[in-house]
Amino acid sequence: MEEEKIVMALDLGSQSIKGLIGGLDENGNIEIKGKGEISCNVGNCGISSGLIKNLELTTNNIEKVISSAEAHFGKKIEEIWVGFSGRHVDGLNEHGSVVVSGRDHEISQDDIERVTVQAKTKVEPLPETRKVIKEIPRWFKIDGEDKIKKPIGMSGIKLGVKMHLLLANTQQIKNIEKCVNKVGVYLNDIIPNPLASALAVKDxxxxxxxxxxxxxxxxxxxxxxxxxxxxxxxxxxxxxxxxxxxxxxxxxxxxxxxxxxxxxxxxxxxxxxxxxxxxxxxxxxxxxxxxxxxxxxxxxxxxxxxxxxxxxxxxxxxxxxxxxxxxxxxxxxxxxxxxxxxxxxxxxxxxxxxxxxxxxxxKGVDGLDVKKPEYSSSVGVLKYGLEHYDEYYKRGLFEDVPTFIRTVKDFFNNLFENK
Ligand SMILES: Nc1ncnc2c1ncn2[C@@H]1O[C@H](COP(=O)(O)OP(=O)(O)OP(=O)(O)O)[C@@H](O)[C@H]1O
Ligand SMILES: [Mg+2]
CATH class of the missing domain: 3.30.420.40 (ATPase, nucleotide binding domain)
Known part of the structure; x- marks a missing residue:
């Protein structure tokens, strides 16, 4: 039997850090199986206006949220997907085009990746402080035909893409990575909250x-x-x-x-x-x-x-x-x-x-109650993680890493518990 896909989403909010663990049920809905939250007075979460202002406090709070979601879920988690916000996040539209590579001019995943990179390079070189976080294809164009959503398998000579790129500040992203690394879980992906919230609430x-x-x-x-x-x-x-x-x-x-x-x-x-x-x-x-x-x-x-x-x-x-x-x-x-x-x-x-x-x-969530507007970002991050789950593993980036990190974390936890 295929192993169940489980995602833990963390929303680094300014008033509360929210963590959700979930998977997909047989109807394709998200089932929330674990929930953790820490609500703070102004500035006490370590996060203000979406920005990490205190690494230690944020790390401790992330650790608490993960632990309480894990306690709910009944199992340890090894990797997380993080939603974040802040004024440094913004988006812009770009386009790219390539000649379809296959012999029969059948569009493949490789062509999609090439055209995506082509659109992305249009904004380069970026200053050291800026980074493209997500590339969201708006639609593809095959020869003269516009607004195609799923081009793979179709035939054409020229493949174009219209793309929405989400950018963020490099140092802010590094701060998120630092906090998560200190907790000892693997940061699988970061999702800007405007995208996450929209994924959760719009149909x-x-x-x-x-x-x-x-x-x-x-x-x-x-x-x-x-x-x-x-x-x-x-x-x-x-x-x-x-x-x-x-x-x-x-x-x-x-x-x-x-x-x-x-x-x-x-x-x-x-x-x-x-x-x-x-x-x-x-x-x-x-x-x-x-x-x-x-x-x-x-x-x-x-x-x-x-x-x-x-x-x-x-x-x-x-x-x-x-x-x-x-x-x-x-x-x-x-x-x-x-x-x-x-x-x-x-x-x-x-x-x-x-x-x-x-x-x-x-929308589309069952299990523990998250049907409130304040959960939109965390549910959206969970949804994004589940929808793209296979891609993370296909890229082969994460094999063995989570287990390794967890082992190190357990080692340190035991060390402190035994003191
Ligand atoms: N019933 C309510 N009436 C008015 N305001 C409310 C109510 N419930 C929550 N809020 C407000 O919503 C805000 C918290 O919302 P939310 O949990 O979405 O923020 P956050 O994700 O922690 O922060 P951010 O996304 O800005 O980083 C607070 O300003 C709070 O006062
Ligand atoms: Mg929020």
Missing amino acids: KDASELGCIVIDMGAGTTDIAVYVEDALFYTDVLDIGGNIVTKDIATVLRTPRNKAEEIKREYGTAFLDDYVDGEEMFEVPSVGGRKAREITREELCAIIRPRIEEIANIIYSKLKNTTINFQRDLGAGIILTGGMANLHGFDKLLEQIFDLPVAKGIP
């Missing part, structure tokens, strides 16, 4: 019609746009829910953790029939002063301008591309990440973009 219909996926977490906002069933645009803003919490704390002069609670419990970006704007709630003060009461409408007046500001940044960025909102984005916006839980955020986006907005919850 085929949405990408065919065209959609914007926005994942707003605590410290970053990841953006991915699909046009004509292909990834067209990716970007990351280094701003997210933390700034809203900070605004609440500053204006209401209340501690950050209380502001966070208030945002989650009473926060709204848009007053509608589901919210009683007159509803009063208590705001704890600092410095021994007496608590006060304010209304949800007053809270909305603090939250809304910041959300509008972020939405307007995204709007302007996308308006500066060739995307035509009404023509290319039939499925509108899919809003995900923890901040998608904020009441009224979807309605405000609807107004600003004049597009329909849906809340993005991970």
